[in-house]
Amino acid sequence: MSASLPRPSRPSIGPPTVALPALPIGKTRKSTGGLSVPISRSMPTTPKTGLRAPSTTLLPPATPAPTTALPTPRAVSGINTAGRTIRKTVSINSFPQPPRGEGRVSSLPPSPLSAGASSRKAKTPTTPTYQFSNGTPSLLNGTGEGKLVARLTGARNSDGLISVSSPPQSRSSSAQDSYSTSATQYEDLVDVAQQKLDASASGKRASKLDGKGNVIVSVRVRPDAAGSDKTEGGEWMMDGKKSLISYQGKEAGDYYYDNVFTTNDDNSRVYDHSAKRLVRRVMEGYHGTVFAYGMTGTGKTFSMQGTASSPGVIPLAITDIFSYIRETPSREFLLRVSYLEIYNEKIHDLLSMPTGNGIGPSQMEEIKLREDSKRGVYASPLKEEIVQSPTQLLRVIARGDQARRTASTQFNARSSRSHAVVQIVVESRERVPGNPAGDSKRQGLPPGGVRVSTLSLIDLAGSEKAAETKERRQEGSHINKSLLTLGTVIAKLSDSKDKDGKPADKDGKHLPYRDSKLTRLLQGALSGNSLVSILCTIQIGSAGSVATANSHTTETLNTLKFASRAKNNIVSHAKKAEEALGSGGDGGARVLLERYRMEIQELRKELDTQAKNNTKKETEGEKDRDEEEEKAREKKAVERHEEQMLEMQLARTALKERIDHLNRLILSSKSRGVNASGSFSSLGIRYSQTSVRSSMATSNGGRPVLERTASLTSTASTIGRKSSSHRSSGVAEPPVAVEDDDSLGEFGDGTASVAAQNRALQADLADKNRYIQTLEKRLLQARRASSSRTSVGLTSGKGIMVGEDHSVSALIKEKDAEITELRARLDDKDKMLAALRSAARSRDNADRVESRADARTESVRASQILDSNPGPPPTANPGSPPTAQMARQGFNIRKQAKSDDEMSKMLDEMIQDRIEAGHIIRGNRGSVRVAPDRKESSSSEPPIQLQLLSRQRTSVAAEPPKPPVVLEV
Numbered sequence: 029m030s031a032s033l034p035r036p037s038r039p040s041i042g043p044p045t046v047a048l049p050a051l052p053i054g055k056t057r058k059s060t061g062g063l064s065v066p067i068s069r070s071m072p073t074t075p076k077t078g079l080r081a082p083s084t085t086l087l088p089p090a091t092p093a094p095t096t097a098l099p100t101p102r103a104v105s106g107i108n109t110a111g112r113t114i115r116k117t118v119s120i121n122s123f124p125q126p127p128r129g130e131g132r133v134s135s136l137p138p139s140p141l142s143a144g145a146s147s148r149k150a151k152t153p154t155t156p157t158y159q160f161s162n163g164t165p166s167l168l169n170g171t172g173e174g175k176l177v178a179r180l181t182g183a184r185n186s187d188g189l190i191s192v193s194s195p196p197q198s199r200s201s202s203a204q205d206s207y208s209t210s211a212t213q214y215e216d217l218v219d220v221a222q223q224k225l226d227a228s229a230s231g232k233r234a235s236k237l238d239g240k241g242n243v244i245v246s247v248r249v250r251p252d253a254a255g256s257d258k259t260e261g262g263e264w265m266m267d268g269k270k271s272l273i274s275y276q277g278k279e280a281g282d283y284y285y286d287n288v289f290t291t292n293d294d295n296s297r298v299y300d301h302s303a304k305r306l307v308r309r310v311m312e313g314y315h316g317t318v319f320a321y322g323m324t325g326t327g328k329t330f331s332m333q334g335t336a337s338s339p340g341v342i343p344l345a346i347t348d349i350f351s352y353i354r355e356t357p358s359r360e361f362l363l364r365v366s367y368l369e370i371y372n373e374k375i376h377d378l379l380s381m382p383t384g385n386g387i388g389p390s391q392m393e394e395i396k397l398r399e400d401s402k403r404g405v406y407a408s409p410l411k412e413e414i415v416q417s418p419t420q421l422l423r424v425i426a427r428g429d430q431a432r433r434t435a436s437t438q439f440n441a442r443s444s445r446s447h448a449v450v451q452i453v454v455e456s457r458e459r460v461p462g463n464p465a466g467d468s469k470r471q472g473l474p475p476g477g478v479r480v481s482t483l484s485l486i487d488l489a490g491s492e493k494a495a496e497t498k499e500r501r502q503e504g505s506h507i508n509k510s511l512l513t514l515g516t517v518i519a520k521l522s523d524s525k526d527k528d529g530k531p532a533d534k535d536g537k538h539l540p541y542r543d544s545k546l547t548r549l550l551q552g553a554l555s556g557n558s559l560v561s562i563l564c565t566i567q568i569g570s571a572g573s574v575a576t577a578n579s580h581t582t583e584t585l586n587t588l589k590f591a592s593r594a595k596n597n598i599v600s601h602a603k604k605a606e607e608a609l610g611s612g613g614d615g616g617a618r619v620l621l622e623r624y625r626m627e628i629q630e631l632r633k634e635l636d637t638q639a640k641n642n643t644k645k646e647t648e649g650e651k652d653r654d655e656e657e658e659k660a661r662e663k664k665a666v667e668r669h670e671e672q673m674l675e676m677q678l679a680r681t682a683l684k685e686r687i688d689h690l691n692r693l694i695l696s697s698k699s700r701g702v703n704a705s706g707s708f709s710s711l712g713i714r715y716s717q718t719s720v721r722s723s724m725a726t727s728n729g730g731r732p733v734l735e736r737t738a739s740l741t742s743t744a745s746t747i748g749r750k751s752s753s754h755r756s757s758g759v760a761e762p763p764v765a766v767e768d769d770d771s772l773g774e775f776g777d778g779t780a781s782v783a784a785q786n787r788a789l790q791a792d793l794a795d796k797n798r799y800i801q802t803l804e805k806r807l808l809q810a811r812r813a814s815s816s817r818t819s820v821g822l823t824s825g826k827g828i829m830v831g832e833d834h835s836v837s838a839l840i841k842e843k844d845a846e847i848t849e850l851r852a853r854l855d856d857k858d859k860m861l862a863a864l865r866s867a868a869r870s871r872d873n874a875d876r877v878e879s880r881a882d883a884r885t886e887s888v889r890a891s892q893i894l895d896s897n898p899g900p901p902p903t904a905n906p907g908s909p910p911t912a913q914m915a916r917q918g919f920n921i922r923k924q925a926k927s928d929d930e931m932s933k934m935l936d937e938m939i940q941d942r943i944e945a946g947h948i949i950r951g952n953r954g955s956v957r958v959a960p961d962r963k964e965s966s967s968s969e970p971p972i973q974l975q976l977l978s979r980q981r982t983s984v985a986a987e988p989p990k991p992p993v994v995l996e997v
C-alpha cells in the first residue's frame with residue numbers, strides 16, 4: 029500500500045534552513061489532503077509537472093456512508109442551494125486530518141471532545157494520507173465530523189472535486205465593531221445536530237480520535253503584485269476546493285492542507301475557515317492560538333489585521349467574541365487584552381509604549397517571560413486592559429499597531445519587523461440568576477467558579493533572505509533565527525516525553541523552546557495545551573513574474589514544508605479550562621472576574637454603609653437645621669420683644685415725663701401760690717378768686733370767667749388724671765372734695781400778682797414746649813426704630829408704612845394727637861394769659877376805686893343809708909361830682925354783691941344736686957366732702973376745678989357781705 033503512494037518530494041524541497049530536520053517521510057501530506065479513503069497503490073509516485081487538476085486517480089475511493097441512520101449525502105448536497113449550509117458543512121469537514129501512524133504514538137490523551145484515545149498505528153511513509161479521510165473528530169472541525177466527512181467523500185467521488193461554492197458574504201465590511209455574521213447561529217444548529225450524531229456514533233469513532241484535529245493549517249496565496257494571479261502554464265497549481273497546492277517544478281509535489289485560500293478568497297473566508305471555530309472554542313473555555321507565518325510581504329499582516337473594507341482575523345475574531353457573549357446569557361464574561369512584540373529578541377509592551385514608529389523603548393521596563401504551572405509561559409510585567417466592547421478592543425489593538433515597528437524592505441513597503449502577539453484573556457462564569465451579593469465570599473460564588481481561557485493572535489515577522497541596511501539585516505537575523513527555532517521545534521515535535529514526563533523529541537531530548545522568545549512564548553500552544561490554527565502565506569508568481577524572478581519559489585516551498593510539518597507534528601490535547609473557585613485558579617490572583625465580584629461586593633457594602641451614614645447624617649443635619657431655625661426664630665422673637673419693650677419703655681418714659689411735667693406744673697402752680705401768699709396753693713383758685721372779683725367788678729355775669737376757669741382746670745385735670753372728659757364740663761359734674769377744715773385762706777390772703785401768674789404761665793409754656801420737643805424726639809426715634817425693623821420702611825411723602833407693628837403707628841398717631849392737643853392747650857393758655865392780663869387791668873381799676881372808697885368811710889355809711897332808701901344809682905362817671913360818683917360806686921358794689929349772691933346761689937344749687945346724687949356729703953360747718961364710695965374711685969386730691977368751685981362757693985358763702993360803701997354826702 030505504501031509503495032503505491034506518491035512519494036513525497038521532500039528531498040528536493042527540503043526545509044528552508046539546514047537547521048530544520050528533514051520531514052519524516054510518512055508525515056508528508058501533500059498528496060493526501062483531506063481525502064478519506066486509502067489511496068490506491070497504483071497512484072503515481074511522482075508528482076505531475078505543470079498545472080494540473082488533481083487527478084481522480086489520486087483521489088481515494090469514496091468511503092461508504094457509515095450508517096444508514098446518518099443523513100444521506102443527498103440531504104447534505106441538497107442544501108447546495110443554501111449557501112450557508114454548504115459553507116458550514118465544508119468548513120467543518122474539509123479539514124484534512126493528519127494521517128494515522130505517522131509516528132505519533134497512540135498514547136496521547138484523547139481530544140477533549142473525543143470519546144477515546146487514538147488507535148493510530150505507525151504507518152509507513154508509503155501510506156501517509158489515506159487515513160485522513162475518516163475525519164478525525166476535533167474541536168475545530170465540529171463534533172459530527174466523521175459522518176459528514178463520509179458524505180463529503182462520497183460527493184468527492186462523484187466528480188473528483190469538492191464542489192462547493194464560496195460562502196455568501198454575510199459579513200458587513202466595516203472597520204469598526206459592526207461586523208455581523210449569521211454563521212454563529214447557524215453553527216449552533218449544526219452543533220446541535222452533530223451532537224446527536226455524535227451520541228449515536230461515538231463508539232465507532234472512538235478508535236479514530238487523536239489531537240490532530242485540534243490543529244488547523246491553512247495556506248493562503250497572495251495575488252501577484254502585478255495583479256496577475258494566473259498560474260496556468262506555470263509550475264504552480266492551486267485548488268481551493270481540494271485544499272491542494274501542486275508544484276510542478278524542480279521539486280514537484282502536491283501539498284494538501286486544511287485550507288488553501290486562493291487569490292480570490294477574501295479575509296472573511298479565511299477567517300471563517302481557519303479561525304472562527306477556534307475562537308468559539310476559546311469562548312467555551314479552551315486556549316487557542318492563531319498565527320500567521322510566511323515570507324515577508326506575502327500577506328500575514330493583511331490576513332491578520334485586514335483593511336477597513338476587508339477586516340482580517342483579529343477584528344473578525346473580536347466581533348465573534350462579543351457575538352458569543354451576547355448569545356450566551358447564561359454566563360458572564362470579563363475580557364482583558366494585552367499586546368506585545370518581540371523585536372530583536374526583546375519583548376516590548378505595545379500598550380505601554382508611546383505610539384509612533386521609531387520610538388525607542390529604552391525607558392520601558394524590560395519584559396521577561398515567566399512560567400507558571402497554571403498559566404504556562406507568560407510575559408511580565410505586561411499591561412492588560414479590560415475591554416467591554418468591540419470598539420474598545422479594536423481601539424486598544426489599533427493603539428498597539430501604532431507602536432509596532434515597521435520598516436520598508438525590499439519586498440514590503442511597510443514590513444513588520446517584529447513578531448506581534450495579541451492576547452485576549454476570557455474569563456467567564458456561570459450566571460446565577462437572582463444570586464444576591466452575599467455577605468460571605470462563598471455565598472456569592474456561582475457553583476461552577478470562573479473559567480479562564482486565552483486567545484493568542486500572532487502576526488509573525490516575515491522571513492527574508494537578505495537586507496540592504498545593517499539595521500534591516502540585524503532585524504532580519506533575529507527574525508530568521510526565531511523562525512528557524514520555531515521550525516526546529518515544530519519539526520522535533522513528537523508525542524515523546526522525557527524521563528520527567530516533559531515533551532521531548534524522538535530521541536528523548538528536550539525541545540529547544542528556550543532558543544528564542546517566540547518559541548518560548550508559543551510553548552504552551554506547540555506542546556498541545558491549545559487549539560492551534562496556522563495560516564501560512566505565500567506568493568506565487570506566474571511564469572516570468574517578479575515573484576518568480578526573485579526566487580520566491582524556494583521560500584514558498586519552505587513555507588509549504590513548514591506548514592506540512594506543523595500539521596503533522598503539532599498535537600493538541602487542549603482541554604477546557606477548569607473552573608476555578610475563588611481566586612485560586614488560573615494563577616491565583618489572575619482571575620479578575622472573581623476579584624471584581626469580591627470588590628463589587630465590598631464596594632456595595634461600603635456604599636450601603638455610606639448611604640446609611642449619610643441618611644443618619646442627613647437626619648441629624650435636619651435636626652440641627654431645625655434646631656438652628658428654631659433658635660433663630662426664638663432669637664428674632666426675643667429681638668422683636670426687646671424692640672417692643674424698648675418702644676413701650678420709650679412710650680412709658682414719654683408718658684412718665686409728661687406726667688412728671690404736668691405734676692411739676694401743678695406743683696409749680698401750688699408752690700407759686702404758696703410762695704406768693706403763704707396760704708393759697710392753687711393757681712386756679714387764685715385765678716377764680718381774681719376772676720370772680722374781676723368779673724364782679726368788670727362784667728355782669730362772670731360766667732365766661734367760670735367757664736374759662738373750668739377749661740383751665742380741666743386742662744390740669746386732663747394732664748394729671750386718667751379721665752378728663754366728664755370733668756371738662758366743669759360745673760356740671762363736680763366730684764367736689766372740700767375739706768371741712770379748709771386751710772386755704774380766702775381770696776384776700778392767697779392772691780398772687782398778675783405778673784407772677786404771667787411768669788408761671790410762661791414757665792408752663794416753656795415747659796410744655798420742651799415737653800413737646802421731647803415728645804417729637806421720641807417720636808422720631810420710634811419712627812427710626814420702626815423703619816429699620818420693618819421691610820417696607822418709609823415711603824416718601826406717605827408717612828410711615830409699618831408692615832408688621834401697627835401698635836407703633838397707633839402710638840405715633842396717639843402722640844401726634846397729643847401734641848396737637850397740647851398745642852391747642854397752649855393756645856388756650858395764650859388766650860388765658862390775655863384774659864388774665866385784661867383781668868389784671870380790671871382788678872387794678874377796681875382796686876383804685878376801692879382805695880378811694882375806703883378813704884371815705886362816711887360815704888360808705890351814706891351808701892348803707894342809701895341802701896335802706898333806695899334811690900337812683902350813682903353814676904361812675906369820673907367827671908361827675910364826688911357825691912354822685914360815690915353813689916355810682918356804691919351802686920357797683922351792690923351790683924357786685926348781687927352777682928356774688930347769684931353765683932353763690934348757683935353753686936349752692938350745684939352742690940345740693942351733688943349731695944342729692946350722693947356724690948358728696950355736706951359737713952357740719954357747711955363744708956362738703958366726697959362720699960366715701962366715690963372717694964375710692966377718685967383721686968385723693970380733688971380735681972382742681974372742683975376745689976376752685978367749692979372754694980369759690982365757700983368763700984362766697986362764708987364771706988360776710990362787704991359793707992356797702994357809705995358815701996359821705
Ligand SMILES: Nc1ncnc2c1ncn2[C@@H]1O[C@H](COP(=O)(O)OP(=O)(O)OP(=O)(O)O)[C@@H](O)[C@H]1O
Nearest residue numbers: 250251324325326327328329330440443444489490
Ligand atoms: N490577499 C491579498 N490581497 C491583496 N493584497 C494583499 C494580500 N496580501 C497582501 N497584500 C498586500 O501586500 C502587501 C504586503 O502585505 P503584508 O504587509 O500583509 O505582508 P506581510 O507578510 O505582513 O509582510 P511582512 O512580513 O514584511 O510584514 C500589502 O500592501 C498588502 O496590502
